[in-house]
Amino acid sequence: MSKNNNGMINLNLFINSFLSSLSSIKFLKVDTWFFIISEIIFINIFINKKIHLLFWSKLFKSEKSVKMLLFLISHNLLVHKILIFLMINALILFFMSISKYLLLKKYQNNLNLIKLENGENQRPLVCKIKKIDSYKTKLSLVSAGIGINHYTSKKNDLEAAFGEKIENIISGSNPRNISITFTKNVIARLVNFDEFDINKLKTNHFLLGKSINGFEMQNINELPHLLIAGTTGQGKSVFMKQVLLTLMISSPHLQIFILDMKKGVESKDFQDFPNVTVAKDISEALLVLNKVKKEMNKRFTYLEEHGHKEIDSKRDKMDKLIISIDEASLLYMKKNGGDNEEIQLVNKARKITDELAKLSRAANINLIMATQKVTKDTIDTHIQENISGKFCLKTNTLQGSLTVLGNKMSYVLPDIPGRGIWSLGSNFTEIQATYVTSDDINKYKEIIKNNFKKGERKMLQTKLAIEKPEEVNIEIQNGDLC
Numbered sequence: 001m002s003k004n005n006n007g008m009i010n011l012n013l014f015i016n017s018f019l020s021s022l023s024s025i026k027f028l029k030v031d032t033w034f035f036i037i038s039e040i041i042f043i044n045i046f047i048n049k050k051i052h053l054l055f056w057s058k059l060f061k062s063e064k065s066v067k068m069l070l071f072l073i074s075h076n077l078l079v080h081k082i083l084i085f086l087m088i089n090a091l092i093l094f095f096m097s098i099s100k101y102l103l104l105k106k107y108q109n110n111l112n113l114i115k116l117e118n119g120e121n122q123r124p125l126v127c128k129i130k131k132i133d134s135y136k137t138k139l140s141l142v143s144a145g146i147g148i149n150h151y152t153s154k155k156n157d158l159e160a161a162f163g164e165k166i167e168n169i170i171s172g173s174n175p176r177n178i179s180i181t182f183t184k185n186v187i188a189r190l191v192n193f194d195e196f197d198i199n200k201l202k203t204n205h206f207l208l209g210k211s212i213n214g215f216e217m218q219n220i221n222e223l224p225h226l227l228i229a230g231t232t233g234q235g236k237s238v239f240m241k242q243v244l245l246t247l248m249i250s251s252p253h254l255q256i257f258i259l260d261m262k263k264g265v266e267s268k269d270f271q272d273f274p275n276v277t278v279a280k281d282i283s284e285a286l287l288v289l290n291k292v293k294k295e296m297n298k299r300f301t302y303l304e305e306h307g308h309k310e311i312d313s314k315r316d317k318m319d320k321l322i323i324s325i326d327e328a329s330l331l332y333m334k335k336n337g338g339d340n341e342e343i344q345l346v347n348k349a350r351k352i353t354d355e356l357a358k359l360s361r362a363a364n365i366n367l368i369m370a371t372q373k374v375t376k377d378t379i380d381t382h383i384q385e386n387i388s389g390k391f392c393l394k395t396n397t398l399q400g401s402l403t404v405l406g407n408k409m410s411y412v413l414p415d416i417p418g419r420g421i422w423s424l425g426s427n428f429t430e431i432q433a434t435y436v437t438s439d440d441i442n443k444y445k446e447i448i449k450n451n452f453k454k455g456e457r458k459m460l461q462t463k464l465a466i467e468k469p470e471e472v473n474i475e476i477q478n479g480d481l482c
Contacts, residue, residue: 124146136181139182141179187431207246226390232372244270245441259324263281333346394410
């Protein structure tokens with residue numbers, strides 16, 4: 001970057017610090033015009049006239065106004081004591097400005113370390129620093145020609161440059177304005193489920209875990225589908241349990257279908273819930289998917305007949321339906337050497353899931369899918385395009401993180417089980433998922449079962465019956481299940 005650019009950045013930093021100081025002198029309880037006059041006198045004595053005009057032009061948006069003030073001051077006699085008083089205040093303002101300038105300069109130098117530049121080799125400018133509280137500092141930037149994606153992709157570099165964790169990076173209504181909030185808080189390596197106050201859980205919300213801001217929750221209706229990804233051993237199944245348990249608690253009218261391709265091992269704790277159905281192999285999973293698809297079509301017919309846009313559980317007396325798929329690759333991935341019948345079952349499962357992903361939102365049906373690796377073979381590209389909420393635990397490869405999040409954030413995560421990146425839209429939040437034990441699930445299972453027995457909780461429609469494979473005749477004709 002040229003010396004001229006450096007000079008302009010320094011001048012802008014000084015002007016911004018001067019204006020900031022001027023806006024913070026209300027505690028002196030002196031008429032603002034006295035300060036303006038004293039500043040003009042002081043600047044005329046100590047600072048070049050061109051800089052003086054640039055400063056006051058920025059304040060008044062007019063050089064004419066500045067020259068008029070200079071004229072008035074030069075043709076009026078000031079009382080000696082007032083002049084001294086004003087000069088003292090000017091000195092106070094000057095040193096306040098210098099202090100703020102040095103702080104702005106420090107942050108500017110830190111920002112320059114990561115070498116963000118636009119096409120004309122101009123770097124973003126630090127224009128304001130705001131201390132939110134003893135832990136948080138908000139940095140405001142003018143970022144001409146450098147979009148927010150450049151900052152989110154360099155989040156770790158920014159944290160290393162400033163020596164603090166980043167809480168969020170936000171673009172203003174004007175995309176040139178970027179704000180970065182730093183925090184001295186750190187995320188705990190282990191968060192137990194019982195640390196969360198369950199009374200704070202809102203209807204149809206599920207727990208994500210704990211960020212630097214505290215516990216984070218998400219309304220599943222806003223997604224409507226969720227993807228959980230990450231390397232083996234990082235906590236995908238535990239996070240899935242956390243999501244299902246908190247949805248079970250927060251959603252009064254709910255049916256959950258768990259497709260556990262690990263032979264029901266991971267879903268064992270949920271099998272005794274009165275509103276849960278578990279499928280343990282591809283044949284049972286396909287029966288569940290087919291049944292939910294028929295229910296979805298039935299709901300669309302209902303919506304058309306009643307002139308509604310989407311199913312509302314209370315109004316339409318229909319439960320929210322959630323399909324949870326643990327290790328999707330075992331359901332959707334074609335195995336080498338698989339027989340023709342198995343291949344057709346996989347194709348059918350992929351086809352139905354694709355339809356559900358595209359259409360089920362209006363029918364109040366949600367998909368939650370977990371997989372180690374996200375590829376077109378494990379989860380079809382069309383399905384991926386309809387999933388807006390993603391929780392990505394640590395990945396072993398940069399490409400794995402790029403595929404799920406579009407950046408390297410999950411690749412550079414510390415190797416802590418349960419630590420992941422929550423992605424929704426353009427927002428990325430580092431979160432520590434809670435550790436959910438069988439005891440945690442059993443505790444709420446007993447409460448929910450008792451609520452069903454007492455009639456305090458109920459399904460609004462008959463539980464969708466899924467016939468056992470041995471009780472039905474499955475015929476494969478042209479890839480369709482009849």
